[in-house]
Amino acid sequence: MLTTESLAKIDREVAKYPAAQKQSAVMGALRIAQQEKSWLSTDLIEFVANYLDIPPIAAYEVATFYNMYDLKPVGKFKITVCTNLPCALGGGVAAADYLKEKLNIGFGETTADGKFTLVEGECMGACGDAPVLLVNNHSMCSFMSKEAIDAKLAELDKLGN
């Protein structure tokens, strides 16, 4: 179900915890699985659960508790914008509005070409850099003025072709 590379990464996570505590690696394993497949299907969650020898519902609880796991397909680029108060004061809401307008989608939606999904985020611990976006969970973009958003979208658009 996952590449040997992903499995090796999961094994590295497992090794961080005491031998009897494999379950500790479930967050890392789900992250790695999602990174490879872009979202967590039921089968994928079950696979991870079995790999770690935990009940599937225990893995499912985790997958549905933490915001950054996607349990439905997302676009090639998932863009999360922080609109929490400190960010809003620094232009976060304006950035989100601009993104909605440019991509012509609302929060939780994906562009027709399947390239972009826009998500409203909570505090990313980067309020001083507002507006901030997170691309595909792992790449943070700071000080995202309109111009910076234009440039970023153009760059991603190209990458996505």
Add this chain to the structure above:
Amino acid sequence: MLEIEINGQQLTVETGSTVMDAANQAGVYIPHFCYHKKLSIAANCRMCLVEVEKAPKPLPACATPVTDGMKVKTHSELAAKAQKGVMEFLLINHPLDCPICDQGGECQLQDLAVGYGGSSSRYEEEKRVVANKDLGPLISTDMTRCIHCTRCVRFGDEIAGRMELGMANRGEHSEIMPFISKTVDSELSGNMIDLCPVGALTSKPFRYSARTWELSRRKSVSPHDGLGSNLIVQVKHNKVYRVLPNENEAINECWIADRDRFSYEALNSEARLTKPMIKNGGIWKEVSWTQVLEYVAHGLLDIRKNSGASEIAGLISPHSTTEEIFLFQKLLRAFGTNNIDSRIKQSDFSADSAYQGIPWLGQSIAEFSSLNSMLLVGSNLRKEIPLLASRVRYAVKHGASVATITAKDTQQYIKFKGKALVSPANFANTLLAVLHAVAQSAGKPLPASFDTKVEVTALHQEIAKTLLSGEKQVILLGAEAQYHPQFATLLAIANAIAELSGAIVSVPALAANSVGAWAVGAVPTDAGDNAVQMFAKPKQAYVLFNVEPELDTYNPAQAVAALSSAKMVVVCSAFKSAAAEQYADVMLPITPFSETAGSYVNTEGKLQPFNGVVKPQGDARPAWKVLRVLADVLELPGFAYDSAEEVRADALDAEKILSRLNNRLGDGFAVNGLSAVDSIVRHAEVPLYNADPIVRRAPALQATKDVAVPVAVVNPALAERMGLSAGAKVQVKQANATSSFELVIDSLVADNTVSIPAGHPATSMLGGYFDHVSLERV
């Protein structure tokens, strides 16, 4: 010990007690939802907030440890305000649908809302709606009613041994659910219904059929496994509507297995036999009791006169009551035959003369919760005695280690320390090797009769080490050992291991009254035939009592052949059956446990009497009365009993049962022929909802995943050697019997083993459970 004051009442409690424990001890009620004495503390409902002197905020009684000198007020203004506040939060998203809710009248939320809720709601936003879940045929859901107490989740994880429900999502979106498209398959699942304080989880078979206040509650005892779970049977209009646990800490605690809970459906089913019937020229005819008893008496007298009473055999189910069994054997013996047995699925009786007492659990049920180490031999304990398995898991959670010798690696939700997956044919030499390993570790000499050569591997040593690791050790012989053709040998080796290690040997009763049946004499004496012999050497007449030999005997093909050629087959049963209609000549409708007074002796030797909870259906009659009248018709003296109690008093002395229980064998018992076997044998489990006539007729249980069309399972190595592929149809031959099955390949089964369950019509034409078998592609 700690001093605490609750509402001005002074008391002393154990160190480590919570405020809730103390309140319970003081008889003070503190409202609660998530707290349950048998589950871990979640402290999430917040209903039990109380005032604790010097604490700035109200504290949850369920989770707050008592400190010495603590002063608690459960009804102060602070406490009451906190409790009211929580109640308001619980109700804002709860549908106020009590009139149509199955929990109505027995809902903790409803009860408490009356005492703690406000009169009208200040919450005017839209209420939450939560999608219902398909949890399988037993539990029905109304998830919008859920108050997120997580009792159901904790039950699965902590008591049932497997987390099948979880609380997914978070915050307000939290939902109780199984993993996508999975159901709740635990054999203990029904307890979640009892635990759910609201109407989110209710009984599917019971749903909408009655309101709790219309039902009367009668005490009874479960007729299924040997535990003897205590029941509350709920009755309306002379019909059983529902079965609930009757708490008994020493036996079933506050739980019952699904089998105990949902099998009642069979009692009300169309399958009940309610008229005496006689077959005449192949046609069944309803007759009166007088006619039927005359007919039976006549037939039996005829056979005795022409061929002798030894041509009559009586087989009685160990699910029958003590009184029935006592009268059954008394009648047959008085009539002149000793071919009487109740050990219907057993195949090895070679130790019959060596038993030092009646085989039993070996110690009390409760002691299983505190055992330290255990060896399971041929046991799928979870499915044999679900609540005993739950006690073992409890012990494991508290540090016990368990090893197993099995032919199929069934899921016990226990991490085994030592697992020998071997063909049933190799149970005995594996156990012998463990005995050798135990002797080595313990540095003790082997008993002479076991000093044969056997190869001891690291695995045997590991199993021995596991068993020796604790102080309270148990070697348990499960169904596959008890029905095994080398049962006596296994028991002898187990006893030898016990001798060296200090372990207790346990032979748990797999039927409600196995111990009672033995105690009142339902075993052959004076060269009478046992359960196998009576079919191996066909008799002219059979009296079958609550047994369906085509499903319930070790070698159904042999049993059916013998029955089919008999002159007369008398069936006493609560149920009709197509098979019996073929082989029987006469059918006597007797009542199930719910319609007669009686008693069971459970596997730890406890006699538990009960009364009928409803009146007999149709013309069915309590069997003790039937047997008494039959004795009269046969003119046998000594049957003038006026009540079940009188029969019981004559049958056994409850005080003395314990002293009659013993799993040891006398010195004379010899062990031989223990070399490793590498031919192919069958492994037959009796699935838990196929184990007796009642469960087999309970529709909801029959719809669970535990009931499946039998397939033949082999491991990959055997499949490869035989060139068989998964999904293929294979012909299975046992002696003269042949049936075909779909082949499943699974490494959970030992090599050289074909696992095909018993207790199912599709396997009723096969031979012995653990006998040699051959496989061929069709």
Add this chain to the structure above:
Amino acid sequence: MAVFEKGVIFEGVDTADSSCWSLAAYQARGGYTALKKLIEAQTPQDEVIAEIKNSSLRGRGGAGFPTGLKWSFMPRSFPGDKYIVCNSDEGEPGTFKDRDIMWFNPHALIEGMIIAAYAMGVKRGYNYIHGEIFEVYERFETALDEARAAGLLGERILGSDFSFDLFAHHGYGAYICGEETALLESLEGKKGQPRFKPPFPASFGLYGKPTTINNTESFASVPFIIKDGASKFLEAGKPNNGGTKLFSISGHVNRPGNYEIPLGTPFATLLEMAGGMKDGKKLKAVIPGGSSAPILPGDVMMDLTMDYDAISKAGSMLGSGAVIVMNEDVCMVKALERLAYFYHEESCGQCTPCREGTGWLYRVIHRIENGLGRPDDLDLLTSVGNNMAGKTICALADAAVFPVRSFTKHFRSEFEYHIENKKCLVDHKWF
């Protein structure tokens, strides 16, 4: 992100230098000498803890609990495993200091944790890192590899008998995991649902073993205290408020960012350092310690110094040191609505008052903001809030209630205006 001032943690760190985070750069700044000193001198554990106590270092994660005292709770002679855990899950809106510590100076944290492990006799530690900062997590892992390769982590550290290993655990988006027991649950691979205390982590923590949890900044302050002495640290702040502290300034200032300044520095000075109010607008309000801290009106703030005692006397909390600055264009109903939404989203869902109450609060504020408020809504908010605060396992419910109480207290007229006139008193602009 820029770090404009330097103190206990950022002394000598040139954030413009892209290798300032490396082991070599850290060692060049005198890094790991504190650890070497302890190990070479075989300093007794109690002495290390005494030194931390003397420094009066207070936990930087929000509650301000004295760090040395917390360390002394750890059972010293416990036979089994013990753990230390660093809380780098900063998710409290307005807080972004731990990210900079791990990005620019990760070895300060690593050294601090090794010293803590030494002092408490711990062999294994974890750093739980906020989900959204994956790049920081990766850098931290690299820093761990560096330390391991240099013999600073692992078996027999620097040739001594002392062994300790440290691992990073990556969160994946749940504010509640900043709460220490939720964090432990999450580390165990479960949902981040806080545990009831007692038992406290010091006796029943990670995997049920004794565990000490501190914030990133708390641990990262430790090398300085050991190297330069408790008194030097103490002197850097003011009595009972030892040391310098990182303040994360966000909102309507010209130079948002982290400022490491002595505790006790006037707010006015801090505001000036951050370049003053953006566009010269008027200061309306400040949340001085992260979103959970009660809001204070601008004029009150201008008279305060930035330390635990002063802020708490004024009715708020220094919390995590996240200073959220708002100008006159901000509608307080709108601002509160956004915070209420946050707590509603982030409630873990286990305790009834929080699961049900956060949504209720949000919905009432939302309807006020949308012109559907009712006359008794402010009383309703107070009453619902009172039924939540102090009634739950963890303090998230309290954190959700504090803003509601303080916003409706200090800016009551704005809420009343909204309810009466179905619209904003101010011409709201976020920025």
